[in-house]
Amino acid sequence: xxxxxxxxxxxxxxxxxxxxxxxxxxxxxxxxxxxxxxxxxxxxxxx
Amino acid sequence: xxxxxxxxxxxxxxxxxxxxxxxxxxxxxxxxxxxxxxxxxxxxxxxxxxxxxxxxxxxxxxxxxxxxxxxxxxxxxxxxxxxxxxxxxxxxxxxxxxxxxxxxxxxxxxxxxxxxxxxxxxxxxxxxxxxxxxxxxxxxxxxxxxxxxxxxxxxxxxxxxxxxxxxxxxxxxxx
Numbered sequence: 001x002x003x004x005x006x007x008x009x010x011x012x013x014x015x016x017x018x019x020x021x022x023x024x025x026x027x028x029x030x031x032x033x034x035x036x037x038x039x040x041x042x043x044x045x046x047x
Numbered sequence: 048x049x050x051x052x053x054x055x056x057x058x059x060x061x062x063x064x065x066x067x068x069x070x071x072x073x074x075x076x077x078x079x080x081x082x083x084x085x086x087x088x089x090x091x092x093x094x095x096x097x098x099x100x101x102x103x104x105x106x107x108x109x110x111x112x113x114x115x116x117x118x119x120x121x122x123x124x125x126x127x128x129x130x131x132x133x134x135x136x137x138x139x140x141x142x143x144x145x146x147x148x149x150x151x152x153x154x155x156x157x158x159x160x161x162x163x164x165x166x167x168x169x170x171x172x173x174x175x176x177x178x179x180x181x182x183x184x185x186x187x188x189x190x191x192x193x194x195x196x197x198x199x200x201x202x203x204x205x206x207x208x209x210x211x212x213x214x215x216x217x218x219x220x221x222x
Contacts, residue, residue: 001056003048017215019208031198032209039186039198039207 001025057184058090060203062097064187065121071097074113074122076105087123097121107132 002025004012017026031041067073073092077084092099100117102109105128113119124132185207188199201207210217 001053003050003053006048019210019215020217022206024206024208030212033207034194037200038188038194039200039209040196041198 054086054090056204057202058086058094061086061184061187062091062095064202065190067091067095067097067121069096071095071121072117072119073097073099074102074110074117074119075099076102076110076128077123077125083123083125105131107135108137111135111137 005015015025017024029041030043031039033039071092073088075084075088075092077088079085079089088099088101091097098117100113100119102113110122110132114122184199184202185205186199186201188194188197193199208217
C-alpha cells in the first residue's frame, strides 16, 4: 500500500481511515464479498 | 509515495500466485510506465530470473508468433488486448497451443467472451483495480478456481473490508 500523497498531507489524511485498530486505504469501490471470501466490485462511488 | 517495500509486497507474491519459476517465459506487452506492465512484465520476471519476451508495442500477430516461437507460458494482458488477440480470425490456428496462462482484468470482461476464452485454454485470473495507490494487485482470482466478473480474493498479507460508505462500519452481512 502506498504511504500517502507526495507533499499533500491533507489529501493523504482523507484517503485513509482507521478501522478496527488498523489503517485502511479507502478505495471508494462499492461491492460485496461472497461466503468464500471472493470480492465482487459493482461500481466505484468515488475516484 | 511508494517505497521499495510497498512495491515488493506485490512483486514477489504475484509470482508465487502464478506459479512462476526460472523456467517461465513471460510475454511482456504492456507499457512499463504503468503499474501492471512494470510489475508483471518487468519486476516480477526479473526477480524470478524468468525469461522475458518483449514486444515494443501491441501487435496481435506478433504476440501470437512469439507465444509459439518462444514458448510463452505466462502472459499478463489488459482486457482490450486479450479481446483483440482472441478476435484474430487466425488465432484458432496458431494460439495458445502451449496453454499459456493469461491474466487480464477478468472483472471487466464480458461474460459471454470469457466463456469462449476458456475453450482456447487461456486460464483467466484477475487483478483488481488499476489504481497505482495500493500498487496492484490487491486481489487476484486463484488460477485454479477463478470466478467470473470477480475481483478475486485478497493476496497475501492483504486485509480488505467492505464497510458501510456513510457510517464506515462493517455490515452485518457480507453484502
